[in-house]
Amino acid sequence: MFDRAEAAAALAAHGAVARVVIAEVAGSAPREAGASMLVWRDGQSGTIGGGALEWEAARHARDLLAAGGGPMIVRIPLGPALGQCCGGAVTLVTEVMQAASLPEAEAPAFARPLVGSAMPLIVKRLLDRARGQGIAPAVTLVQGWLVEPTVRPRAPVWIWGAGHVGRALAGVLAPLPDLAVTWVDTAPERFPPSVPPGVTALPVPDPARAMALAPVGAHHLILTYSHALDLDLCHAALARGFASAGLIGSATKWARFRTRLGQLGHPQAEIARIACPMGDPSLGKHPQAIALGVAAALLQKIAATTPSAVSPPAIPRQEQAR
Structure with missing residues (x-):
């Protein structure tokens, strides 16, 4: 890409x-x-x-x-x-x-000749599909031309909490090119002196109110220092809408949250969309272990909802080499 x-x-x-x-x-x-x-x-x-x-x-x-x-x-x-x-x-x-x-900044695909030949019809078709229908091409080397999809819009991921687990999670997710990570906590001093490159730190006194800034299609990872704040964020996320949401905590904590969120008017089917405990508890409770399990589960969710690139029609090997 x-x-x-x-x-x-x-x-x-x-x-x-x-x-x-x-x-x-x-x-x-x-x-x-x-x-x-x-x-x-x-x-x-x-x-x-x-x-x-x-x-x-x-x-x-x-x-x-x-x-x-x-x-x-x-x-x-x-x-x-x-x-x-x-x-x-x-x-x-x-x-x-x-x-x-x-290529132009908005171009959905990038095609260029490697051996100076005229643009083949198959390349024209791949570009037309990308521009007209939004169908990303697979990486294709054909008749001296290389076609690649350009970077697609990054999946918005919001991390709520800059404690030990939040810091580990920001470090794990920051290098991934397909994610746009926003990191929220209550004050600038809650964050480490150096925020990972590509991560946007957002200190706000009332994080639950910042939920309105998140896209409806965002993925939320809620792991603050306060159970009360965690509950407020779950409530705000359910009101806002989300692609996925995870909450750090035990089964006991989640049972209490489910009851309270129901009392706040949220349908049980919507409440059940929040994963708690999130990630893979079998990996242990070390912050990095939690971060690895949460990141793996998040990437699986994103992959399941991301359209795959479309491969071109099969081309005889001798045609590809021309």
């Missing part, structure tokens, strides 16, 4: 940047098609996985940057070429990025 904002920021910071993307995967591989990384003279960001694969890809990307060459397409059998245990092969595309060649 092509992240225009990330590429633009890297170009602004480092000048010359190469991008390496896994265009195709056959058999077992460390990462999926679409995984990518940006490489510059003395650093990189992102990952295509695989240890030796990534090291070699970064080395070749820097060689390409130094030479100022055009796109490079290479198919790598992971076992024979790199001695990796994966039995599959990956096709890597490496390009030197140019600010002028980046």
Whole structure:
């Protein structure tokens, strides 16, 4: 998935940047098609996985940057070429990025020629579906062209509480590119001195009133220092609407909350949408263990409701290679 904002920021910071993307995967591989990384003279960001694969890809990307060459397409059998245990092969595309060649900010897909050919009909159809119908294409390497979906809108996740578990959870979720994390607590000093990059800290005296700022499709993780505040937030979330909600606590706490929320006028079917205890209690009560279980459950919920990219029609192998 092509992240225009990330590429633009890297170009602004480092000048010359190469991008390496896994265009195709056959058999077992460390990462999926679409995984990518940006490489510059003395650093990189992102990952295509695989240890030796990534090291070699970064080395070749820097060689390409130094030479100022055009796109490079290479198919790598992971076992024979790199001695990796994966039995599959990956096709890597490496390009030197140019600010002028980046897609428009609103473009739902990004297609460009790698070998200078006219745009094939299948690429035109994939772009038409993306623009006209909102159907994201799968990463597709066809007839010398690479097609990628651009970054989709990120799922809004609101963390309520900046205690030990809240801090662990913010740290786990912050690196994930498909999430927009907002972190709420009652005062600035409740947050750590350094908030993870990409996380928006929102100190407010009355967090329950801030629920009105959250999108109706947000995912809420409620874990404050106060049972009374937790209850107020559950009440506000039920009134506001949400994609999913989880509450930290025991079965006893949840039984009391269910009764109280019912007395506040919420239907039991709606109350039951709040998961409590959330995450995976079998992992233990250490803040990081709780955060891992909560994050895993959250990602499963988001994946279940996120449309998958649409693959193009099957193309004979000889046509793909032209």
